Amino acid sequence: MGFSDLDSLSDVVERKGYDDNSVTGQTLGALLDRQLGWLRGSNLEDSMPLGKVVASLVVLLATDTEGVEALGGSLAIGASDTDGALIDLDTCQQNSSYSTILQSSIQNLRILSSTTPKPQFIITPLNESHVQAAVICSRQHGFQIRVRSGGHDYEGLSSVSDIPFIIVDMSSLRSVDVNVDDQTAWVQSGAAIGELYYRIAEKSRKLGFPAGVCDTIGVGGHFSGGGYGFLTRKYGLASDNIIDARIIDVNGKILNRESMGEDLFWAIRGAGAAGFGIILSWKIKLVPVPDVVTVFILNRPIEEGASKLVYRWQHIADKLNEDLFVRITISSDIANKTINAAFESLYLGGVDELLQLMEQSFPELGLKKNDCTQMSWIESIIYLYNLQSDKGLEVLLEKNQRKSFYKAKSDYVKEPISEIVLEGIWERFRKVEVPVMILTPNGGKMKEISEQETPYPHREGNIYEIQYLAYWDGGDAAANENINWIKELYSYMTPHVSKSPRAAYANYRDLDLGTNENCHANCPEAMDWGHKYFKSNFERLVQVKTKVDPTNFFRHEQSIPPLTI
Numbered sequence: 001m002g003f004s005d006l007d008s009l010s011d012v013v014e015r016k017g018y019d020d021n022s023v024t025g026q027t028l029g030a031l032l033d034r035q036l037g038w039l040r041g042s043n044l045e046d047s048m049p050l051g052k053v054v055a056s057l058v059v060l061l062a063t064d065t066e067g068v069e070a071l072g073g074s075l076a077i078g079a080s081d082t083d084g085a086l087i088d089l090d091t092c093q094q095n096s097s098y099s100t101i102l103q104s105s106i107q108n109l110r111i112l113s114s115t116t117p118k119p120q121f122i123i124t125p126l127n128e129s130h131v132q133a134a135v136i137c138s139r140q141h142g143f144q145i146r147v148r149s150g151g152h153d154y155e156g157l158s159s160v161s162d163i164p165f166i167i168v169d170m171s172s173l174r175s176v177d178v179n180v181d182d183q184t185a186w187v188q189s190g191a192a193i194g195e196l197y198y199r200i201a202e203k204s205r206k207l208g209f210p211a212g213v214c215d216t217i218g219v220g221g222h223f224s225g226g227g228y229g230f231l232t233r234k235y236g237l238a239s240d241n242i243i244d245a246r247i248i249d250v251n252g253k254i255l256n257r258e259s260m261g262e263d264l265f266w267a268i269r270g271a272g273a274a275g276f277g278i279i280l281s282w283k284i285k286l287v288p289v290p291d292v293v294t295v296f297i298l299n300r301p302i303e304e305g306a307s308k309l310v311y312r313w314q315h316i317a318d319k320l321n322e323d324l325f326v327r328i329t330i331s332s333d334i335a336n337k338t339i340n341a342a343f344e345s346l347y348l349g350g351v352d353e354l355l356q357l358m359e360q361s362f363p364e365l366g367l368k369k370n371d372c373t374q375m376s377w378i379e380s381i382i383y384l385y386n387l388q389s390d391k392g393l394e395v396l397l398e399k400n401q402r403k404s405f406y407k408a409k410s411d412y413v414k415e416p417i418s419e420i421v422l423e424g425i426w427e428r429f430r431k432v433e434v435p436v437m438i439l440t441p442n443g444g445k446m447k448e449i450s451e452q453e454t455p456y457p458h459r460e461g462n463i464y465e466i467q468y469l470a471y472w473d474g475g476d477a478a479a480n481e482n483i484n485w486i487k488e489l490y491s492y493m494t495p496h497v498s499k500s501p502r503a504a505y506a507n508y509r510d511l512d513l514g515t516n517e518n519c520h521a522n523c524p525e526a527m528d529w530g531h532k533y534f535k536s537n538f539e540r541l542v543q544v545k546t547k548v549d550p551t552n553f554f555r556h557e558q559s560i561p562p563l564t565i
Contacts, residue, residue: 098122105151105171106159107216109405110479117160119146119167126172128246128254128280134168135278136252139553146556147278149189150218151401154408154509157556158221158274168278170220178203183286184243185209189220189279194381194396200286201378201393208289208377211238213385215396223282224273225507226456228465230325230346230384233444235287239269239454240445244283247273250549254280267544267560270455271534272506275559276548289377294347294354295384296372298365299340301333306341307422310439312364313343314416318443318463320361323348328439332429339426346380404471407483409490410508411466411497412458421496428492432485434471439464457535458503466497467508487512506533506558515557526561533558 101122106112120143125131138145144165148158159167170190176199178185187196194215200207210231212222219238227238235241244257245268255277257265264276273279300306310328317326326345333340343365347354351372358367375383378393387395429435447460458465468489470482494502504513514529530538538560545552546562555561 101169102159102167105148105169105216105218105399105401106156107152107401107403108154108156109403109474110407111156111160116156117162117165119159119161119165122167122169124169124172128173128248131168131170131173131248131278131280132252132254134166135248135250138166139250139252145278145554147220147274148218149220149279150192150216150222152214152217153221154406155511155557157509157558161556170218170278173280176200178207178286180204180207183207183288184283185286186281186283187219188281189218191219192216192399193219193222194398197378197381198393198396201376205291205376205378206288207286209238209284209286210235210241213381214402215381215385215387216399216401219282220279221272221274222507223284224268224270224279226270226505227507228440228505230327230380231287231289232446233320233322233325233441234348236445236449237270237454237456238284239456240449241285241287242269242282243285246280247277248280249277250551250553263540263544264548267455267541270506271537271541271560274556275545275554277554290348291376292350292374293377293380294349294351294372294374295380296343296345296367297384298343298345298367298371300343300365301336301338301340302426303338306330306339307419307426309343309364310341310422311416311419312362313439314413314463316361317439317441318447320441320443321357322444324354324357325441326362327441328437330425330429330437330439332433332435334433339429344384346384348377350374405474405479405482406469406471407486408470408508409468409486409510409512410505411468411490411493412462412503412505413464413466413496414461414498415496416463417496424492425489428485428489432470432472432482435485435489436467436469436471438467438469440467451535452537455534455537455541456506457537458505462498462503465505466493467505501528501531501535503535504529504532509558511557513558516555516559516561529558530560 102118103112123130123134125134135145142164144161144163146158146161146165146167148167148169148171151158153159170188172190173188174191174195176185176187176191176196178199180203185196185200192215193211196209196211196219197215200209208231211219211227211229213229223238223242225239229238245265247255247260247268249255249260268276268279300309310330313326313328320326324345324347326343329342329344331340331342347357351369351374354372355367355369358365373383382389382393382395425437441464442459442462449459451457451459468486470486472478472482504510513532514526516526527538534541541560542563545560550562552562
């Protein structure tokens with residue numbers, strides 16, 4: 001299909017029985033005129049693959065398909081639903097708004113250099129059929145698809161590719177439907193977790209969900225890779241609480257849990273769904289939360305015994321009552337020229353109970369009543385992520401990204417790290433401006449779930465997970481300095497973390513672990529990073545991938561490969 005086909009699109013309207021004087025006919029006519037005008041004014045040629053795929057998308061979406069199907073390699077137009085929803089062709093590279101839209105949800109500025117590959121165009125679907133059309137047309141015309149929910153992928157794999165690609169930006173598909181009676185919710189993949197929390201609290205202050213703290217993370221990617229949060233020790237990961245999903249497969253079909261089968265449903269709950277299809281929405285199981293929770297953030301610089309406190313924390317973090325979550329954020333305090341360990345906690349109960357538990361388990365921290373604050377669970381999200389509390393709960397609906405240049409890595413720890421090793425970490429922290437380590441405890445519900453229950457395997461036997469981060473202000477020299485620094489710290493930690501494999505968290509994407517060359521790989525090439533993320537579950541994931549997407553259409557630099565391509 002080329003541009004010449006578009007000149008006779010009025011035939012489509014006529015074949016479907018629409019009168020030029022009807023509302024539907026007028027709507028279609030206006031939409032087609034708009035798209036034809038843009039196409040004729042663009043620099044795209046009829047013979048170009050991009051021209052062909054745009055032309056195909058216009059035909060499909062100007063009539064808004066329901067259940068778009070690939071029939072004998074051709075595109076079939078389904079029943080019309082003229083709600084005015086089209087792909088926004090203004091997001092092609094030739095348009096002045098292109099860069100704004102491209103950058104709108106990218107959190108890591110490291111991937112926004114002038115040499116970074118850019119998508120040919122960005123599709124912002126307004127309903128599910130638009131996503132189907134994008135899949136079918138891209139597959140026909142040889143374009144790679146990158147799916148973007150919240151834009152938080154640490155290596156930018158939702159927004160960047162070295163081969164010709166388009167972005168399907170799910171940000172307009174963000175509805176949240178909460179059912180208080182059966183304690184479930186359907187949430188579309190373009191919603192952020194802050195929106196999800198807000199919508200739950202709108203309906204009930206007695207329900208919550210165990211996902212992350214950063215309010216702008218998109219649920220599409222976050223849930224599919226695991227999803228840590230302050231409720232993890234009580235209820236497990238976000239992915240452990242998914243009970244159904246809607247996904248578009250390689251053929252453009254919409255599947256739910258029943259129609260996709262348990263193997264694919266298993267795979268998308270921990271291995272990242274972008275290598276298997278496009279998640280439209282998740283059905284999640286909500287969890288009970290008390291009327292009152294207690295929070296504290298207690299800072300301890302190294303001059304006040306932070307090393308001993310971190311060392312002691314390692315012995316109790318995964319053994320605390322499952323209602324109590326205490327993580328540590330270690331950072332450089334530039335103003336005071338020191339290293340600070342912040343003990344950040346959520347307790348599902350009142351302050352008096354918390355103080356009693358802390359006195360029994362971790363008296364060394366010296367927690368006092370005036371260090372603690374009682375509030376509702378939804379308010380704790382705002383407090384723990386340091387959002388502006390004076391804006392009320394509506395701050396969770398804001399879409400402002402905290403953008404920065406950074407590089408991240410991850411580890412899992414099975415035995416406490418000695419104070420001497422911790423001192424070595426502090427020494428390294430003094431060499432760059434904004435180093436961060438976040439220590440997230442395991443235990444509780446996490447150790448009760450088997451390694452094979454979902455693709456996420458880092459359960460019993462792990463005391464805590466480490467996230468390493470290095471931030472900088474920009475520039476090649478600063479980038480090289482900080483990336484080399486985090487690599488050296490990662491090397492320093494080798495003897496003190498998990499082994500065979502040295503495990504990593506898939507949601508903290510790290511391309512240093514290995515990539516699929518040119519987005520393709522055979523299994524031996526992917527096994528190293530695959531086992532770090534998924535351990536023995538990697539082999540089952542390969543089998544699932546081979547079954548549902550044998551030609552590897554849905555792929556990126558660290559997606560699960562099929563057995564053969």
